[in-house]
Amino acid sequence: MSAANGEETSKRVRCVALLSGGLDSTLAVKLMKDMGVEVKALAIKTPFCDFDCGKGCGFRVKEVADSLGVDLKTVYLGEEYIEMLKSPKYGYGSGMNPCIDCRVMMYRVAREYMGECGADFIITGEVLNQRPMSQNMRALRIIEKESNLEGKVLRPLSAKQLKPTEAESRGLVKRDMLLGIKGRSRRVQMELAKQLGLDAPNAAGGCLLTDRQFARRIKDLLEHVHSPTLNDIELLKVGRHFRLSRDAKLVVGRNKDENEIIESLMQDGDIMLEPKDVKGPKALLRCSKDKMDERIVALAASIVCRYSDADGPCTIVISDNITVKEIKSEPITNEMLESYRI
Numbered sequence: 387m388s389a390a391n392g393e394e395t396s397k398r399v400r401c402v403a404l405l406s407g408g409l410d411s412t413l414a415v416k417l418m419k420d421m422g423v424e425v426k427a428l429a430i431k432t433p434f435c436d437f438d439c440g441k442g443c444g445f446r447v448k449e450v451a452d453s454l455g456v457d458l459k460t461v462y463l464g465e466e467y468i469e470m471l472k473s474p475k476y477g478y479g480s481g482m483n484p485c486i487d488c489r490v491m492m493y494r495v496a497r498e499y500m501g502e503c504g505a506d507f508i509i510t511g512e513v514l515n516q517r518p519m520s521q522n523m524r525a526l527r528i529i530e531k532e533s534n535l536e537g538k539v540l541r542p543l544s545a546k547q548l549k550p551t552e553a554e555s556r557g558l559v560k561r562d563m564l565l566g567i568k569g570r571s572r573r574v575q576m577e578l579a580k581q582l583g584l585d586a587p588n589a590a591g592g593c594l595l596t597d598r599q600f601a602r603r604i605k606d607l608l609e610h611v612h613s614p615t616l617n618d619i620e621l622l623k624v625g626r627h628f629r630l631s632r633d634a635k636l637v638v639g640r641n642k643d644e645n646e647i648i649e650s651l652m653q654d655g656d657i658m659l660e661p662k663d664v665k666g667p668k669a670l671l672r673c674s675k676d677k678m679d680e681r682i683v684a685l686a687a688s689i690v691c692r693y694s695d696a697d698g699p700c701t702i703v704i705s706d707n708i709t710v711k712e713i714k715s716e717p718i719t720n721e722m723l724e725s726y727r728i
């Protein structure tokens with residue numbers, strides 16, 4: 387079959403593309419396809435991407451892959467990602483985003499897939515200097531080195547700003563058909579999308595680790611729980627959070643949907659609280675087994691009482707999977723409430 391440069395080769399040139407569904411990676415795939423390169427798309431999910439959070443990003447990456455006419459494989463990085471997040475070798479960005487270590491993990495998955503599907507190289511939608519932590523020259527080099535992919539990652543949007551990769555040196559793609567975009571502006575990419583007849587997608591699903599409020603929550607979790615579970619992470623995504631003690635945390639729903647999610651995340655050892663005769667939130671109290679005591683439960687109840695429709699004291703129903711009891715509670719003062727908020 388023909389290679390991208392028109393020379394005859396024994397097999398069709400094939401690449402693995404890290405596809406997020408955003409504009410840059412979509413364009414990178416399109417450029418490769420237009421050069422005749424076969425593209426195998428790879429979407430990588432972590433517990434912190436907005437991928438399947440109801441905003442449709444998971445569907446969008448599938449839609450984008452379909453519209454580009456490329457196969458899509460999705461890989462989920464779960465517990466190993468949380469483990470990395472506790473102590474990333476290259477540190478965090480402005481939030482709790484360990485971008486360099488995160489990209490290393492993604493590149494490693496891409497390398498594995500490259501071997502599986504017999505691809506010649508990897509492409510990404512990365513643009514030099516677009517993102518401060520992971521897309522500067524030094525970071526790109528580190529990521530390639532750590533993932534054992536030096537020279538094997540082609541970034542079609544910025545290639546002319548970077549050293550030629552193996553794919554270019556071997557003539558698998560033509561360097562002069564690649565681009566030399568750099569910087570944070572998306573203007574060139576938007577124009578290109580128009581020229582290529584692509585529906586310019588919005589930025590891909592956000593990463594919760596860059597969100598300030600979420601970053602506070604994950605930091606608190608990592609400081610207090612040695613081995614957080616995926617359930618702990620899901621709980622971070624809903625409700626108001628309060629650190630009641632070294633070992634106890636309370637999550638209070640903000641609406642009916644959140645109340646349902648919180649209830650669904652309840653596990654052995656957790657306590658559920660809700661007001662009895664008035665409207666109000668459901669709240670989940672999570673505490674190390676031997677540290678749960680009446681003082682903590684009373685404090686949690688006073689917070690639930692504060693968020694209920696009661697004008698003053700109210701009855702709070704306290705239940706675990708075995709027992710149900712009721713206690714009378716006074717609403718906590720605003721000042722005290724704020725001192726516990728994460």
Ligand code: SF4
Nearest residue numbers: 483484485488489593
């Ligand atoms: S923003 Fe989030 S998903 Fe993107 S590289 Fe950084 S940590 Fe990874």
